[in-house]
Amino acid sequence: MADVTLRDVARASGCSVATVSRVLAGTRPVGADTARRVRAAAASLGYRPNHAARALRNRATGTVGLVLPQITNPFYPALVRELTHALHAEGRAVLLADCDDDPVAEAERIEDLLGRRVDALLVIPADERRSRDAVAAAAARVPLVLLDRRCGPGVADSVAVDNAAGMALVLEHLAATGRRRPCFVGAHGTASAAAERRAAYAAGSGALDAAAPERTALGDFSVAWGRAAVDALWEARPDAVVCANDLIAIGVLQRLQELGADVPGEVAVTGFDDIPMAGLAAPGITTVRQPVAELAAEATRLLAHRLGADGAGPQRALRLAPDLVVRGSSAAPHVRA
């Protein structure tokens, strides 16, 4: 089943390859009658354009690379879904690269994608600092948008959730439902999710209780750390545990329940991201829902802009406001009592 080429279609429709190309690409006006003949011939032969040839000629592959730290991070599948859908809708294909949280592997994957002539790159950097060089080098060669995380200022366009706004929503909600002794279980590091959420808690929790900003424990973004943090913080008897992400919150909730604490009667627990597990815990975990579809839409819009004719312009850093999803883990204490 030899592939059908433009020449075959040209022969079958009795005109030149140039004409066929013009008809099929709609590049230039073509006689209505010729056009019909060409289309008929193409259809009957089952012609399919060869993207490789097109890419060579046009210097554009219609492909974007999506580089992410770990597809198994439960927050990413939803993002990947929205991104691929948005890009497919524009006729682009997505080359996926998982880096296993390793900046070295990340640099290799980015190199490979550039070699494959992706038109643009969407990157969720693995590490705030160690991803920087590879990302900056790539951004010098193709349009690049940073997603979810950044890697230092001035590297590339970026789109992410407004972590401060999200944390503020949590604190407001806790205040409104009568909590007065919050504590925070966060993560070390300078990545935006860690640093910004930490800072927002520090800035906002003082309104509930002057000592609240100090009731903070830092570890990593894991269930195990959430469990461990409870053992450090519970003796201070907080009435709310604000967690930097949902995995931590799941660990916190589990450990509190093991210790016999009443959630939410005695203590509320909140997360961040709204991964699927957050809704499945019992009670469901109140959390900050990232606007995943919008993040994806904005990222692709930014890319499309950079790929367009007037793609110049200053670097952009976009922050999208999240929503609060209230579930059982933070139900007002008196409702339950």
Add this chain to the structure above:
Amino acid sequence: MADVTLRDVARASGCSVATVSRVLAGTRPVGADTARRVRAAAASLGYRPNHAARALRNRATGTVGLVLPQITNPFYPALVRELTHALHAEGRAVLLADCDDDPVAEAERIEDLLGRRVDALLVIPADERRSRDAVAAAAARVPLVLLDRRCGPGVADSVAVDNAAGMALVLEHLAATGRRRPCFVGAHGTASAAAERRAAYAAGSGALDAAAPERTALGDFSVAWGRAAVDALWEARPDAVVCANDLIAIGVLQRLQELGADVPGEVAVTGFDDIPMAGLAAPGITTVRQPVAELAAEATRLLAHRLGADGAGPQRALRLAPDLVVRGSSAAPHVRA
């Protein structure tokens, strides 16, 4: 920053493009001295081969398409991770397509990938029946391996977990820990996960209790169904609820706990797949762990074989045996009593 081509390297190293090509591709013997000069020139100019040109010439893009129903299905991220790693290790790139569980979208994505001249396709079909035509058509054009699910006999090579073996492990474990009144919460449909697990329960549970095969409720693979099923089955007071996947098991566990049942003291709960949430439930859910890394390795091996020189041979259907992961949800009753 004009791209550096073979010609530039040839000029810089004082030899022909053919020679440069041979050095860089290692296709044919080349003088050691020339080779060194070429490599030096390539490095200093920052030469990067143009994959599009190569693809056009070689009629191979070094790319495989990965088509899956829903990346947000919690079992797939781990599989995608292993697949991309395995393929990257062979120097291939992965074009990802998410179909949103829609066979029509799936057919479109497959068409697009074929147009982009993927060398091969890895497909997790969305629907046993309605995916069949598109998959069969694609399989006629490029090597194609079906993963996790099949879509009718004789369509293409396939790799999947041995569902019957997994279910047998569960039943053996329940028998060994003294359970005698199991019931089954499964899913309708003819997809392998649904049908084979259902059949294996029907075949194996009779050994525990002659009436066991009849204590079966069928819905879909969701948490909501798991919850609903409990309301239908609990009055029969089974001492074990065997679920067709982990999502169902999570729903079952939640609902049982809400009804005040003691898990595992009074009733055991088991799942299938070992998605991350299974380990995070409280108690952890005993489940059948799919050999994800091996599934990915076998699938890529099969593809590599088909892409190789001697890629002919009969169609292959490979079944991999899973492991049982015992967690708290099925701890022996007397241990707890």
Add this chain to the structure above:
DNA sequence: CTGAAAGCGCTAACAG
């Protein structure tokens, strides 16, 4: 409006 022809960057005969 249409055709002829020149490549995009690379590889593989085919000669030397």
Add this chain to the structure above:
DNA sequence: CTGTTAGCGCTTTCAG
């Protein structure tokens, strides 16, 4: 061992 040459399939001047 190395250079010359002819395309892979497509788009795009440039003529007509």
